[in-house]
Each structure stands twice: as structure tokens, then as C-alpha cells.
Amino acid sequence: MxxxxxxxxxxxxxxxxxxxxxxxxxxxxxxxxxxVPQYASDSTVFVSTTPGTSAEAYQGDLFSQQRVTSYADLMNGLKLAGRVVKDLHLDLTPAQLSSKISANAVPNTVLLDITVTDPSPTQAQLINQAVVNQLQKMVAQIETPPGKRTPLLKATVVDSPRLPSSPVSxxxxxxxxxxxxxxxxxxxxxxxxxxxxDTTVKDPRALHGLEDVPLLAGLALDSDVHKHPLISGLPPHAARSEAFRVLRTNLQFLDVDSTSKVFVVTSSVPGEGKSTTATNIAIALANAGKSVLLVDGDLRRPQVATMLGLENAVGLTTLLVGDVDLDDALQVHSQSGLRVLTSGAVPPNPAELLQTQAMHDLLANLRARFDIVIMDATPLLPVTDAALLSSLADGALVVVRHSRTTKEQLTGAIDRLGQVDAAVLGLILNMVPRKRGLGGEGYGYGYGYGYAPEEVPKARRRHARRAAATPVEESTADGDLGEHTEVDSLTGAPLSEEGASGLPPSVIDEESNADISAGDDVRDEGSEEPDSDEDSGASASEDSPSPANSPRVSRRHARASFDVLEHEDAADDGSEPDEETAETQESPEAPATSEDSAPTSSTDPGSARRRKRDRKGRRQARRAQTLRQAQGPESEALRQAQGSDAQGPDAQGSEDEEAEGEDTVGYWWRAGG
Known part of the structure; x- marks a missing residue:
């Protein structure tokens, strides 16, 4: 490895x-x-001789080093431990105390380190002090020659036992x-x-002898498959639905030259999901407009009729024995429109029944009537039914359960098909963990990935309708045009100059100038300058086109806006319109007789300069109005009022705009909203 x-x-x-x-x-x-925490108390003893000369000192030092090693071994003896127990009146045996004492001779020195451990730090210090005292007495007793009072060696404490502050274990x-x-x-x-x-199959492509067998698809493990086994009951963008679409596409490239195909779906052993896979393959092919028939060829444990909710009294077995005709035996699954031939009553001899001439004639008849025939068969290893059907069909699709089917089982199933000269069209890896995939890696839609449209929150959709139905207002002082703030029709948030329209920047940059100039050209060619305020009002109400049909409204802008809002409306089936939108929808044909709809005229000589100064603001307002127009009839009355209100002053200023050569939009902001 x-x-x-x-x-x-x-x-x-x-x-x-x-x-x-x-x-x-x-x-x-x-x-x-x-x-139990253990505390250690340490002490150090210096073992030395009493030399008379320097030569004696050197020899005494060597003698002391040899003795220190011996005394280190004596520290673990029972004799010294017994003396300490007797001295301190401990409730311990000499052996127990000896296990708590350790001594170590420092190499090339005459130092002896003594350590005593005990659960009590005070007790450890007391025992260590008693051990040192008994060691001094033992050295004096051992090193004193007979008939003399002075020992050759003596033990001197250079580091007294310390009280431990923290446990050592x-x-x-x-x-x-x-x-x-x-x-x-x-x-x-x-x-x-x-x-x-582990001999289970995780990647069939890695098996010896199966390198040339294609892996058609991998179906992700779905915990809801027992509750919803069919893809017809799943959302169209579900991961399992996409996986079967991938499988459907791959099946179309099998035996391309054949006009009618018969596929047998089988597995090595039971429990690998062959019946569910076969049914969903047939449903996916039927959804693509193919003429598909699903045949339940499992005459031992039929499952198709139960999954589809069909009657199993009449089916393949009754058809083979000649009791009914093919048209009488066929059933239709109402939810998907798939035509199904169930298994019928379970016969006592399924293998013999599938080898009859009636079965050959039935397959020939099905080939002539349907584009694709999907047959759900028994597992290959337990019985021989699937091998017989595969030899009569174009080939077999073998379902392999991830981490369940063993390599020996899959190899045996492929060999069983080879014995009857049946073609292995491909493998379908079923129940693949979503985060693993083939060989531990993710793989396409069938391995837990999805690409469904994002769901727009309902609060945002309601706010978008409210913003689309509410005209943009501005406040002025002394009749002058004041500053205004554009509002996004989708979110209601203030917009900057670059994104005030709420449309994609690419659409705005490429089309805004062309749409505005085109709108001005059509308006100038199709209308005349009014001579008075009254003529202005008439021109706004009669000659000028409505905002919904005005050439000034970019068709591409309206279409882009309509697509965005239509998607949001479709996602919100049961949402209730807000009060403002509801009031607008109750009277979509109401005439513009309100105060806002009355035509106004402007005789201010500085109007042209103000239009030039706020040209960008009016352009943004027109784009926001385009979004509102894409909403449909719910804000039609408001658009009509705005359209009639815009024509009066716009008609008066047309000559000034043409003289200045500016691409205005013909939309005037009336003081006071």
C-alpha cells in the first residue's frame, strides 16, 4: 500500500x-x-571517610563510592523499614513501607538521594526523616571495626527532607x-x-475483471426512500430525481442503433434496491416522453404493484398462461402516466414459466409496441430467473449496494450472466453515502448535491409588492425640485446611483441610454407641443401612449423585471397580499381623477436647468417605474396617474431638451409628491 x-x-x-x-x-x-494523589519528600545524604593524608583521602573517596551503591540497595530492605515502622509507630508492615522508599546513588559521587512517597505530604516528610536517621545509625554500626569506636564511614545529611507542596502522581x-x-x-x-x-464493494471499477463494465450512475442514500420510494412524489429538483435523470441519459447511449430496447434490472442478492431502481428508471424515461413499459418479472417476491398502488391479480403470469390479452393486463400509474405489467399471481414454477414460447412471443410483441421495456427480475445468485430473462433481453443492469454487496457476490453474479451469454450493460451503485461517493469522493448529482432554485422569503416578496405599488415621493421647498432617494422595488432599501434601478448592472449599462433616446425619438415624432396647460393635459390623456405600452419602457428591462417578480410570486402560493396592494387590485380600471393625476404645468424659466441637474435621478425613477410596470395590473391605476402627470411639463420642455441634446426620459417630478 x-x-x-x-x-x-x-x-x-x-x-x-x-x-x-x-x-x-x-x-x-x-x-x-x-x-489517589501521591506526595514525594526528597533528601540527600553524603557518605564520606575520615582521611589523614591526601592519598588516604583519594582512596577513601573511591571506597565511599563503592559503599554508596551498597547502601542504596539496603534502603529497600525490610530491616531498615522495620526500624522506621517501630520508630514512628506506623500502621504499616515493613514490606508496605519498603515499597514507598526509593534510593538512588548519584554516579561518580558519594551522594545518596532518598525519596519517600505517601498520600499525605506531612507523613511523607516524617517517614523520610526517620529513614535518614536509621540510615545514619546503620552506617555507623556497619562501618565500625570490631574493638574500635570510630566508624570508617559516616553519613551526613546535606539536604533535609522537604515538605512537598504538589503531588507527583x-x-x-x-x-x-x-x-x-x-x-x-x-x-x-x-x-x-x-x-x-473488508470485501464489500465501494467502487466496482476497481474490481478485477470489471474494468470494461461501465458504471452508469451512483444513487445517493436517502433516509426517506421507505416513505417516498418513487421519484414522481419528490420535488423536481430533488437530488434523487436528478440522479435518475443522469441514469436515464446514460441508458439512452446503450445500444444506440436499436429502435426498441429491453433491459433487465437485477442484483446479486436481495436487499440491494433493484425493484425501486427499476421502477424509478421507468418513471424517469416516461417523463422524457418515451414509450415505456415496466414489467414486474420477479415472480417470487413481486414489489412493483405494491409500490405503484396497482392491482396484482392480473399480470405477467396470467398473460403467459393465456387467460387474458396484453391490453387487458396493462395498467397505468396515474401519478406518472407509466404503463405497467405487474407480475400477477405467484406461480409454483417461475423458472419454467419464463422459458416458455409464450414468453418469447410476449417480448417480441412488447418490442414492437414500446420504445423501452424495463423488467424487474429476481436476484442472480439465489435463483436463475434473472439470468433467463437477461438472455432473452438486450442485457442486464446490475444494481450494487454500496458497502453491502461483497466482491465475491458481484463477481459471482457477473459470472452467472456470462454462463447464459447475457450481456452486462452496466452497473448501478445504489445507496452511496452522500459525503463519500466512489472511493471516498463525491460524484455529481447522485451523491448528495442539488441545484434547486433558491426559495425567496415571504417577507421579502410581500415587501416587493408593497414597494412596487407605492410611487416614489419627494419633498420640495418653495416649488424647487428637492433631493430624492431611490428605493429598491425588491427590498425597499435605498439605492446608490450605480444600482438604483434594481436591475443587473450589465443590463443597465448597455441599454439605458439606448432605451431613453429611443423613447424620446418616438415621443417627439408621435406628439406635438401643447399650446397651453389644457392642451398639455389633453395630450397626456389622449395622444400619448400609456406607460404600460410606451416605447420609452425598455422591453428587455420589463422582461428582466417581470422574470424576477414572477419567480417570487410563483414561490409564494398562499401568501396574502398586503392592504395597499389589495386596494389597488380592487379597482385596476379606476380613472386617474385623483389630485396626483391632474395635469400640471411649469412656467419656471429654470426648469430646464433643474431637469439637467437631476437627469440621473429621473432616469433612475424611470427604471424603478419599469419594475412596477412588470408587476401587471396591481399598480395600473398608479402608473396611469403617473403617466398623465408626466406628460404636461415634459411636453413644455421638449424643445429645450432637444436644443441641449440630452437624453431625458419625459418624466417630471411634481413638487410635493
């Missing part, structure tokens, strides 16, 4: 590795929590760290072992 194989195993078996690490960490934490960080490392190694080892011993 290469490094990438180990990485693939770690990515696939990550749950096992993490679980093993977690178990070891929990065990280490539990052990650490249950262990347990060590949580060390214990948990070692547990994590150990758990990681053991978990990875178990993962590699399981991978080596």
Missing part, C-alpha cells in the same frame, strides 16, 4: 479512528480521576497525552485492518 492509500483509509475510516482516540482519552481521564497532562497518541495509533491500525479485511 502507498501513502495515498493510507490517507484514503484515514479519510474513509475517520469515525473509527476518532472513536478509538476518544475511548482511550476517556479511559485515561477516568484512571487519572480515580488514582497522577499527571493528567501526561496520561491524557499518552492516551491520545496510543489511541491514534491503535485506531489507525484497526482502520487499516478493517480495510484489508
Amino acid at each position: 502507498e501513502l495515498r492509500d493510507y490517507l484514503r483509509i484515514a479519510r474513509r475510516r475517520w469515525a473509527l479512528i476518532v472513536g478509538t482516540v476518544a475511548v482511550f482519552a476517556i479511559l485515561a481521564s477516568a484512571y487519572t480521576a480515580q488514582v 497522577p499527571k493528567p497532562v501526561r496520561n491524557i497525552g499518552l492516551a491520545l497518541v496510543l489511541g491514534l495509533l491503535i485506531g489507525f491500525g484497526i482502520a487499516v485492518l478493517r480495510e484489508v479485511l
Whole structure:
């Protein structure tokens, strides 16, 4: 195995590795929590001789080093421990106390380190002090020659026993760290072992002998498949529906020259989802406009009639024995329009019945009447029915369940088809985990990915209708045109100059100037300058086109706006219109007789300069009006009022606009809204 194989195993078996690490960490934490804390008291003893000369000092030093090692071993003896127990009146045996005492001779020195551990720090210090005292007495007793009073060696305490402040065990960080490392190694080892011993199929293309068999599709594991097994009951953009569309497309390239095709859908063993797959394949082909027939050829455990809710009393078996005609045996699934031939009554001899001449004649008749025939057959390994049907059909589609079907089972099923000279048209990998896919990697729509339209929130859609039905208002002082703020018709938020129209920037940049100039040309050619205010009003109401049909409104702008709002309306089937929109819809044909609809005229000599100064603002207002026009009849009265209100002053200023050569839009902001 290469490094990438180990990485693939770690990515696939990550749950096992993490679980093993977690178990070891929990065990280490539990052990650490249950262990009684131990405190250690340390002391140091210096063993020396009493030399007379320098030569004697050197020899005495060598002699002391040899003795220190011996005394380190005597520290664990029962004799010294017994003396300490007797001295301190401890409730311990010499053996128990000896296990708490440790001594270490420092190499190349005459120093002896003594350590005593105990759950009580005070008790550890007392025991250590008693051990040092008994060691001094033992050295003096052992090193004194017979008949003399002065010992050759003496033990001097250079570091008195200290009172420990913190326990020396347990060590949580060390214990948990070692547990994590150990758990990681053991978990990875178990993962590699399981991978080596795992013989289930995860990628049929990696099996020896199946390199030339195409993998037609991978169907993702869906937890709702038992409640909703058919794709006809799923949303059109569901991941499972898309997976069967991919499979449908691949099936169309099998045996391209044949005008009529008969496919047998089977599997190696039961429980791999062959019946559900066959039914959904037939539904997907029928939705594409093909003439499709689904035949339940599983005469032992038929499932098609139950899934589709059809009658199973009359079907393939009654047709083969000659009790009914083909037209009488066919049924139609009302939800999908798929024509189905159920299995009928379960016969005692299914294999013999499928080998009759009546079965050959039936398949020939079905080929002549239908473009594609999908047959659901029994598994290949338990019985021979599927192999017989595959030899009569164009070939077999073998369904393989991910991480369930073994390599030996799949290889045996393919060999069973080869024994009857049946073609293996392709493999369908079923129940693939969404986050895994083939070989541990994701793969297309069939592996958990979707591409459904985004659902627009209802609050946003209601706000869009309200904003589209409400005209833009502005306030002025002393009759002058004031500053105004454009509002997005979709969200109601203030817009900048670049995005005030609410349309895509590419559409605005490419079309705005052309649409405005085209609108002005049509208006100038189709209307004349009014001589008075009254003529202006008449021109606005009679000669000028309505805003909905005006050439000034860009058709592409209106279409883009209508597509956006139509999608939002379609997604909100049951939402109630707001009060303002409802009032507008109740009287869509109301004449513009309100105060806002009265024609106005402007004799202000600075009107042309104001139009020039606010030309961009009026252009943005026209684009916002285009969005409102795309809403349809719900704001028609408001648009008519705005249209009649806009023509009066616009007609008066047309000559000034032509003289200045500016592409105005013919829309005037009336002071006071």
C-alpha cells in the first residue's frame, strides 16, 4: 500500500479512528480521576571517610563510592523499614513501607538521594526523616571495626527532607497525552485492518475483471426512500430525481442503433434496491416522453404493484398462461402516466414459466409496441430467473449496494450472466453515502448535491409588492425640485446611483441610454407641443401612449423585471397580499381623477436647468417605474396617474431638451409628491 492509500483509509475510516482516540482519552481521564494523589519528600545524604593524608583521602573517596551503591540497595530492605515502622509507630508492615522508599546513588559521587512517597505530604516528610536517621545509625554500626569506636564511614545529611507542596502522581497532562497518541495509533491500525479485511464493494471499477463494465450512475442514500420510494412524489429538483435523470441519459447511449430496447434490472442478492431502481428508471424515461413499459418479472417476491398502488391479480403470469390479452393486463400509474405489467399471481414454477414460447412471443410483441421495456427480475445468485430473462433481453443492469454487496457476490453474479451469454450493460451503485461517493469522493448529482432554485422569503416578496405599488415621493421647498432617494422595488432599501434601478448592472449599462433616446425619438415624432396647460393635459390623456405600452419602457428591462417578480410570486402560493396592494387590485380600471393625476404645468424659466441637474435621478425613477410596470395590473391605476402627470411639463420642455441634446426620459417630478 502507498501513502495515498493510507490517507484514503484515514479519510474513509475517520469515525473509527476518532472513536478509538476518544475511548482511550476517556479511559485515561477516568484512571487519572480515580488514582489517589501521591506526595514525594526528597533528601540527600553524603557518605564520606575520615582521611589523614591526601592519598588516604583519594582512596577513601573511591571506597565511599563503592559503599554508596551498597547502601542504596539496603534502603529497600525490610530491616531498615522495620526500624522506621517501630520508630514512628506506623500502621504499616515493613514490606508496605519498603515499597514507598526509593534510593538512588548519584554516579561518580558519594551522594545518596532518598525519596519517600505517601498520600499525605506531612507523613511523607516524617517517614523520610526517620529513614535518614536509621540510615545514619546503620552506617555507623556497619562501618565500625570490631574493638574500635570510630566508624570508617559516616553519613551526613546535606539536604533535609522537604515538605512537598504538589503531588507527583497522577499527571493528567501526561496520561491524557499518552492516551491520545496510543489511541491514534491503535485506531489507525484497526482502520487499516478493517480495510484489508473488508470485501464489500465501494467502487466496482476497481474490481478485477470489471474494468470494461461501465458504471452508469451512483444513487445517493436517502433516509426517506421507505416513505417516498418513487421519484414522481419528490420535488423536481430533488437530488434523487436528478440522479435518475443522469441514469436515464446514460441508458439512452446503450445500444444506440436499436429502435426498441429491453433491459433487465437485477442484483446479486436481495436487499440491494433493484425493484425501486427499476421502477424509478421507468418513471424517469416516461417523463422524457418515451414509450415505456415496466414489467414486474420477479415472480417470487413481486414489489412493483405494491409500490405503484396497482392491482396484482392480473399480470405477467396470467398473460403467459393465456387467460387474458396484453391490453387487458396493462395498467397505468396515474401519478406518472407509466404503463405497467405487474407480475400477477405467484406461480409454483417461475423458472419454467419464463422459458416458455409464450414468453418469447410476449417480448417480441412488447418490442414492437414500446420504445423501452424495463423488467424487474429476481436476484442472480439465489435463483436463475434473472439470468433467463437477461438472455432473452438486450442485457442486464446490475444494481450494487454500496458497502453491502461483497466482491465475491458481484463477481459471482457477473459470472452467472456470462454462463447464459447475457450481456452486462452496466452497473448501478445504489445507496452511496452522500459525503463519500466512489472511493471516498463525491460524484455529481447522485451523491448528495442539488441545484434547486433558491426559495425567496415571504417577507421579502410581500415587501416587493408593497414597494412596487407605492410611487416614489419627494419633498420640495418653495416649488424647487428637492433631493430624492431611490428605493429598491425588491427590498425597499435605498439605492446608490450605480444600482438604483434594481436591475443587473450589465443590463443597465448597455441599454439605458439606448432605451431613453429611443423613447424620446418616438415621443417627439408621435406628439406635438401643447399650446397651453389644457392642451398639455389633453395630450397626456389622449395622444400619448400609456406607460404600460410606451416605447420609452425598455422591453428587455420589463422582461428582466417581470422574470424576477414572477419567480417570487410563483414561490409564494398562499401568501396574502398586503392592504395597499389589495386596494389597488380592487379597482385596476379606476380613472386617474385623483389630485396626483391632474395635469400640471411649469412656467419656471429654470426648469430646464433643474431637469439637467437631476437627469440621473429621473432616469433612475424611470427604471424603478419599469419594475412596477412588470408587476401587471396591481399598480395600473398608479402608473396611469403617473403617466398623465408626466406628460404636461415634459411636453413644455421638449424643445429645450432637444436644443441641449440630452437624453431625458419625459418624466417630471411634481413638487410635493
